[in-house]
Amino acid sequence: MKTSDDTLTLRRPDDWHIHFRDGAHLAAVVPYTARQFGRALAMPNLKPPMTTTAALADYRTRILAAVPTGLAFEPMLTLYLTDATTPEEIQRASGAGFVVGAKLYPAGATTHSDAGVTSIDKVWGALEAMAEHGLVLQVHGEVTEPGVDVFDREQAFIDRVLSRVVDRIPALKVVFEHITTRVAAQFVRASRKGVAATVTPQHLLLNRNAIFEGGIRPHHYCLPVLKREQDREALVEAATSDDPRFFLGTDSAPHAKHAKEAPCGCAGIFSAHAAIELYAEVFDQAGRLERLESFASERGADFDGRARNRGTITLRRERWTVPESYEYGPGSERLVPFRAGGTLAWRLVDAA
Ligand code: DOR
Numbered sequence: 001m002k003t004s005d006d007t008l009t010l011r012r013p014d015d016w017h018i019h020f021r022d023g024a025h026l027a028a029v030v031p032y033t034a035r036q037f038g039r040a041l042a043m044p045n046l047k048p049p050m051t052t053t054a055a056l057a058d059y060r061t062r063i064l065a066a067v068p069t070g071l072a073f074e075p076m077l078t079l080y081l082t083d084a085t086t087p088e089e090i091q092r093a094s095g096a097g098f099v100v101g102a103k104l105y106p107a108g109a110t111t112h113s114d115a116g117v118t119s120i121d122k123v124w125g126a127l128e129a130m131a132e133h134g135l136v137l138q139v140h141g142e143v144t145e146p147g148v149d150v151f152d153r154e155q156a157f158i159d160r161v162l163s164r165v166v167d168r169i170p171a172l173k174v175v176f177e178h179i180t181t182r183v184a185a186q187f188v189r190a191s192r193k194g195v196a197a198t199v200t201p202q203h204l205l206l207n208r209n210a211i212f213e214g215g216i217r218p219h220h221y222c223l224p225v226l227k228r229e230q231d232r233e234a235l236v237e238a239a240t241s242d243d244p245r246f247f248l249g250t251d252s253a254p255h256a257k258h259a260k261e262a263p264c265g266c267a268g269i270f271s272a273h274a275a276i277e278l279y280a281e282v283f284d285q286a287g288r289l290e291r292l293e294s295f296a297s298e299r300g301a302d303f304d305g306r307a308r309n310r311g312t313i314t315l316r317r318e319r320w321t322v323p324e325s326y327e328y329g330p331g332s333e334r335l336v337p338f339r340a341g342g343t344l345a346w347r348l349v350d351a352a
């Protein structure tokens with residue numbers, strides 16, 4: 001990585017957690033990711049959910065069709081795990097080459113998760129097959145019991161589900177996605193080999209006060225929900241440390257403006273328009289800019305056993321104003337990005 005006072009050149013990064021949606025929405029958002037990242041792991045929570053390798057292959061083709069000419073971007077896919085996922089499907093996914101893992105959504109935990117796993121006891125066979133065939137388990141780590149406070153769901157998931165998975169199948173690689181708490185960071189740090197976590201820009205930059213600043217702020221609502229300031233600080237410490245277990249996954253999750261600004265607004269924060277700039281701000285504020293490349297471009301690829309990207313991107317220290325909204329498909333739908341109308345301290349100026 002090369003740094004000067006006001007520029008930063010790093011190996012082209014990867015985004016290990018992204019929502020691209022489908023159809024016109026897909027075409028609207030893929031270019032934001034493809035211009036900065038070499039690869040991104042596309043989430044399978046579509047309607048219908050991507051539960052087969054065949055469906056993922058078609059989806060991959062649609063993603064590639066949305067990549068602007070001249071950009072070398074590679075989509076990675078993950079199979080949507082259900083109670084009915086068979087070891088044969090896992091084997092097929094593993095053989096496809098572009099499927100890096102399978103995603104565990106506890107049923108009802110988040111957007112389009114109703115087809116997800118109803119009990120971990122239903123999927124031990126699939127998880128064993130994943131360990132055997134070298135697929136990584138990507139986990140949305142929250143319990144769904146209505147009796148558990150929404151701010152405690154990640155910790156309850158660690159205690160009731162994740163620790164059992166990690167212990168019972170020692171050969172299974174597990175990515176605890178979009179961690180939000182100090183407890184989760186500690187769990188990952190203390191875990192066996194083969195357990196890692198992704199961290200989003202919003203959980204590094206905001207605490208839960210941001211949801212209620214002067215009124216209800218739907219564009220700061222995502223799942224898992226933002227947590228306390230102590231949690232945010234622990235996540236910054238983990239991400240900017242030299243621990244290879246913590247790496248970049250934006251969880252950029254676009255929803256149309258009208259679907260967010262509604263009586264029952266959707267969960268998700270769109271950050272792909274400025275993902276690497278947002279992370280640069282975090283690492284800069286922590287005085288750890290020299291670790292950004294490792295977090296963004298090395299640790300995820302190393303964990304997955306993939307080659308690191310070859311190209312580079314360059315950021316410049318330059319203030320710019322994020323638009324209030326972007327187009328979201330050919331109709332009149334709009335997309336309100338993270339930091340809409342606000343300023344960013346870094347700007348992506350080149351990709352090679
Ligand atoms: O905020 C979120 N949005 N969290 C998720 O887990 C899903 C995502 C989405 O698909 O909108």
Ligand code: ZN
Nearest residue numbers: 017043251253
């Ligand atoms: Zn997500």
